[in-house]
Amino acid sequence: MTAVTGDSADTPINDYDSFAEAYTAENEHSLVNAYYARPAILELAGDVAGRRILDAGCGSGPLFEALRDRGAVVSGFDASAAMVELARRRLGEDASLRVADLSEPLPFPDGAFDDVVSALVLHYLKDWTAPLAELRRVLKPRGRLIMAVNHPFVYKLVNPEADYFATCQWSDEYTFDGQKAVLTYWHRPLHAMTDAFTAAGFRTAVVSEPPPAPGAHERFPDELADRQAFLCFLFFVLEAV
Template sequence: MSGRRVLDAGCGSGPLSAALRDRGATVTGFDLSRRMVQLARDRLGPGADLQVADVAAPLPYRDGAFDDVVAALVLHYLEDWAAPVSELRRVLRPGGRLIVAVNHPIIYKLIHPDADYFAVARWSDEYTFDGQRATLTYWHRPLRAR
């Protein structure tokens, strides 16, 4: 990773940004949540290149600005991936790498055994984080879906 310019799309509290930076990458990150960006700034330091931005809207970066774009556990929150993936591609240099990680689609079928695996579907699940309850909403897509 040394010397690579990496965009951490949906950086959350910054653990991936920190790991990439520690391996020598120049990391830029954004998240929709101001609180998450602040947590990332606390983790990475005041000079970190972090901002609030929406992966589903035009991004505040120039064309071809990054060698790699990582969107880890981000896109499965969106119903439509077309515009976000196009925008992530726009900020990649020619030949750059778009690295995407999403929940495996079998999780939906395991949690909802009567659901149609092949349908694109919205679903929510409740979690407890540090004593606080939260509901996260996802979009299930089978492996063949675009």
């Protein structure tokens, strides 16, 4: 993990179009995605039958698919055209999918959705003000935003010299299905997250640090050993007020 300060022109860009297929192949059955982030979001969502749900940052569509299989009426968008194309292959031509950027106004009417799910998206953004306002706008009153971001303590754990309370940029290199890629995130402390939620018109209903899904220990014995939980992502259920 490499900390990056400021807005340097040399900072890597999260160009998912360039590694969309490798990312999808790697995370189809990975610990942190298939056995942690996705099942945790689904558990927090509960019974979604008949609910109108927006998958904000849908990637190649695995969460969209799981929600649809549970009876939800799902729409999705992603900033990566390559990811949306992979999602369309997975979900079918009639799936409600489009290319859109959460940092810009969303192409959906006010109050269109009962829930929004946003898995591992907001931590790519420096400023949460406009994105959260847009997600609040497209939710009906008392609708839910169910989201996951990088756990803020992990940044400090890996970089002991870093200032936990500063909002700062950092990057890490990954290998997805044999292809190297750099992802760049924005760290912010927990209080900055909850302050942003409140300012956008949300009430924080749930903060969760869940264990991995059943079967994870059998599939990933080396990574998990005897641990029942681990620090990775932080999950929220927010209610539009």
